[in-house]
Amino acid sequence: MNKPTPSAPPSRGPTEHEVRAQIVDAATEYFSRYGYEKTTVSDLAKEIGFSKAYIYKFFDSKQAIGEVICANRLATIIETVNRAVSEAGSATDKFRRIFKVLTASGSQLFFQDRKLYDIAAVAAGTPWPSVKGYEQQIRQQVSDIVLLGRETGEFERKTPLDETVNAIFLVMKPYFNPLLLQHNLDSAEEATIQLTGLVLRSLAP
């Protein structure tokens, strides 16, 4: 992947958006081969055929690139989750779907490529803003499902909504947080089924 090394962004040519995407694509590939922690911006620049200074025009740091990769992956998971939830009819079925799909896509995206797990681990350990946003979106989905189930009469209404939502979020967390999921991978699918049953029993009116 050796491209000419421009010393400054060309006045005509690829837009800023395109260059950023090109750097992110190359970095995704490079990190997945050599790992995030061990790679420097210099390594990356050499690989893409850009100067280090040129990369720094678009990204403040290696972490800034990692953040975009992480945010892209999490956005893909959230899209998959949202689609699965919207396809289900009842609140009960929506809950089954969100937990199942979240665990499955988390396992797949984070672990199909062990080297990229580096990024997921750093991101979840800090946590990065993209991870906070991701968790916030999961919490919102759970809240929407509980509210729907309370409206349709599928779920009980006595427990304060916040308490119900937060407890369910905590049950699910070991299966969508990569730092926790790494220790749960073997049994994640089976565990998700059993935990879904428990949560649904806790929601019974």
Place this chain on the structure above:
Amino acid sequence: MNKPTPSAPPSRGPTEHEVRAQIVDAATEYFSRYGYEKTTVSDLAKEIGFSKAYIYKFFDSKQAIGEVICANRLATIIETVNRAVSEAGSATDKFRRIFKVLTASGSQLFFQDRKLYDIAAVAAGTPWPSVKGYEQQIRQQVSDIVLLGRETGEFERKTPLDETVNAIFLVMKPYFNPLLLQHNLDSAEEATIQLTGLVLRSLAP
């Protein structure tokens, strides 16, 4: 702690049990200062003032010593848990206690001494037989509590016992497994309260 270096176990003098306890005590102290991973049996022998060969008469490997330290710590936790559970009257109260005490003693024992966490992490990662036994005892306690609650009419009886017990075990696991607990420590106490509420709602008749 410099003791004379016997080249073989003395025919009169400390019993095998006493020597083993002495090695375990010294190793606990040494590991807690320098970490388990970084310490060798030679380091340990030098510190106690025993020959390496003498230590190997009592323990096959460093791991064998670590196993005893780990088993001792886990036995202490199980004792505390059993006492707390036996002091509670109803099945509901027993469940509240087991979850609370397990999280609290786990956090305290594993993390009051960061260096000893090394052992807990290795033990839980493999896992060692002592950890399997520990998990088995927790599972048994949960099973006893659920059975009691089914007898007294506190808990529902429709769900197969195994399914109920296993799901509750999975909810609790991130708070008693040190590999998972390390990522949950800050919020463990609050999380335990919320998850206890959820589990008890799931058990309602």
